[in-house]
Amino acid sequence: MANIGIVIPAAGQGKRMRAGCNKQFLVLMGQPILAHTIRVFEESNFVSEIVIVGAEGDISVIKELVYHQGFQKVAAVCKGGVLRQDSVRAGVRALSPAIQRIVVHDGARPLLTLQAFNQFLEETQEYPAAIMGVSIKDTVKRVNLAGNVLETLPREDLRSVQTPQVFDRGILEVAHYQAVSAGYYGTDDASLLEWMGYPVQMVEGMQENIKVTTPEDLWLAERILAMRES
Template sequence: MVNIGIVIPAAGQGKRMGAGYNKQFLALRDKPILAHTIGLFEESDYVSEIVVVGAEGDIATIEELVSFYDLKKVVKICIGGVLRQDSVCTGVRALSPTIQRIVVHDGARPLLTLPAFHKFLKETETNSAAIMGVPIKDTVKQVDSAGNVLETLPRDYLRAVQTPQIFDRGILEEAHERASVSSYYGTDDASLLEWIGHPVHMVEGMQENIKVTTPEDLWLAERILTMREKER
């Protein structure tokens, strides 16, 4: 489980947050969300390289953040594409050729813990494509375009997908290449593997591993960190 490369897509502008700038620069406990996210992988002995992919207008800010927090494993800060899929593809290409195991993790998921990450690596070391997911708590119904309920989906077989997601480099690059040629866009990298017919394994994720998208999410993230401090 050594020599792992991390790709962190951080180009989203987070309009739902309403901050007027990239949500990943918002402070979480007096530290930018993105700094929390990168810092987790900086601490891992299994991680060799980190590539951060941001919007063109954010590159200087990300460079300052990486320098200020002394994040030495960040080897490249790249300009992202129009969609997340384009950004991840750019990040993968920026990793050294020696990196053959790649983890993709959302820049706006700052609450992953080091033990959970290492457990994920251990549980997926024999899988060429694997992801985190958590059971769905709510009843989920499928509706049509008019809002009419078509059916109630069985919760036992539904998961809310998270990152990190881990892939062998060759199969991830193949999926991105084929998707690019066919102009196919998936909702995450795992969906590209599914699209080309490659098996994807899922392991249990963390309920706390939320994606900070709205002001309510930021409030919840603060509460989670407070709870963790009390438990120490």
């Protein structure tokens, strides 16, 4: 299960954070959010390479972060595209040919633990495509544009999808190629395979593995890390 490559899309500017900069550089418990995210993969014995994909104006900042944190597995920091899907595709191309199993993980999802990540890899090693998700606690209703409730969706059939997501390289590359050819954009990499009609396995994630998108998320992430340290 070794020789796994990690692609971390970190090119989003995070307008909902209202921070005036890339949210992944915001400080969380004394370290940039992106540093927390990278460290899990740096410490995993299953990971051989890490590629970070950033906005053009952030490349030098990311390289400096990698240098000062002493991350040894970061093989490349490359320029992202207009949308997340474009950035992931660039990151996959930047991995060495020896990497045949790829994990995609959001740069702004810094609370994944090493134990949870390694367990995820073990549980999904037989699947060509697998994702992490958690059960939904709230009742979910489908509404129209006017806000009228159309139906209540069965909660037991729904999951809130997270990263990491893991794929055999060949399958992921084909999915991205076909999506580009058709002009199709999905909300995550798994949705590209679903669009192709390819099966994707869901495994249980962790509720704490939140994506830091708003100031409230940053506050919650700080509380979670503080609890772990105590």
